[in-house]
Amino acid sequence: MLYIRSSVFFCFSIWISLAMGTTTQEYLDFVLPLVKNAGQELLSVKNVEVEEKGEFYDVVTVYDRKIEQILFKKIKERWPDHKFIGEEESYTKGISQLSNESTWIIDPIDGTANFVRNLKDACISVGLVINKEQVMGVVYNPFMDELYTAIKGQGAYLNGVKIQTNGATDISKSVFNYELSLGVNTKYYDLYMYRLKHLLKHIGGIRSMGSAVMGLCYVATGRMEAYQCDGLFPWDAAAGVLIVREAGGYVRDSNGGEFDLMDPNYIATATKELSDKFMEIERRADQERESDAQNHKQLKF
Structure with a gap:
């Protein structure tokens, strides 16, 4: 069975090579x-x-x-x-x-x-x-x-x-590399701050390194458990996201849904289980932000 699978993979690789030239x-x-x-x-x-x-x-x-x-x-x-x-x-x-x-x-x-x-x-x-x-x-x-x-x-x-990533699943022991520098943009300020307020109660530590691509690579090597940044561009994800995934890590759109290379807002984690824990907390933060924004809008009228 192993030999058959290896042969099939080899033939598939040859087909890809010929198709690509x-x-x-x-x-x-x-x-x-x-x-x-x-x-x-x-x-x-x-x-x-x-x-x-x-x-x-x-x-x-x-x-x-x-x-x-x-x-x-x-x-x-x-x-x-x-x-x-x-x-x-x-x-x-x-x-x-x-x-x-x-x-x-x-x-x-x-x-x-x-x-x-x-x-x-x-x-x-x-x-x-x-x-x-x-x-x-x-x-x-x-x-x-x-x-x-x-x-x-x-x-x-x-x-x-x-x-390979370090395989972490415990958010309380996770060092979270959060690219807070983009929070100086008023478009993202509330998004970052609400999520940070909620996450700080659960994570083991936080960093902000100033490089999206290196942040991804640090997850891939197991130096950190998670990296997140919103408001990025294709060149911030084209190489690093693949490296994380090939190292066994998990990358998803931090706003929910499928990761979009051409409009990347991503969280990269050592495992899917860890990603799910981050997303559960961040969805609560997003709901609070949206509720506060709605209440503020009503007060203005």
Whole structure:
């Protein structure tokens, strides 16, 4: 029986390879040296000039643009028919709609605010989506020399060593990485604060690291039990979400429903059981927030 299953899996893998023309492993092998070289570029930086893209907390550097352009250029030269979604390009042109075509989704520096302050939680993120499905993810933090990789169905790895979440199910012992920095946006302030008020009564500890992609990777390695952020973009999820799932973790939309890569509001946890516990508490917080908002609206009239 095991032999039959292995044979079926092998034949299925061959079929996928032929259908795609290029195997996912070949995509990974091609992009890895590009990402590593980009990381060396970041390590060589001495002085950083910062610009604000929109809100005061959303910053960009010349290195964000430079790295994105280099990665796009090299990949386009190899596969000119592929599509691309990048943070800096999308800021000026808008986010492209996701199609069934092979699409590279890139964040040249996730955690730019950390990068400009010489904090080590910053990384380069490259995800590949085919037929609207996440099939490959690469995350490289050159400041810690940590390279995370994942291919769908083949597990997740840190510097070539297979990783898994820590399998936690007890929320009272969980360290929760909650990206509170986005709460400075008035659109999300109440959402974050109500949930935080409820969660603090149940969790074992809290962190806010300033990098969505690294937050996901920390769940994948078992360094933390849960990570959550709302109000994100495809490049904040394209690589890291796959890495968590391939490490045995669970990712869902934090507002309920299915996770949407193109409109990601996610909570990533070591297990589904832990995720369910977080969601139960957060639904109560959301109900309280909605009730208070309704009462406030009625008082105004």
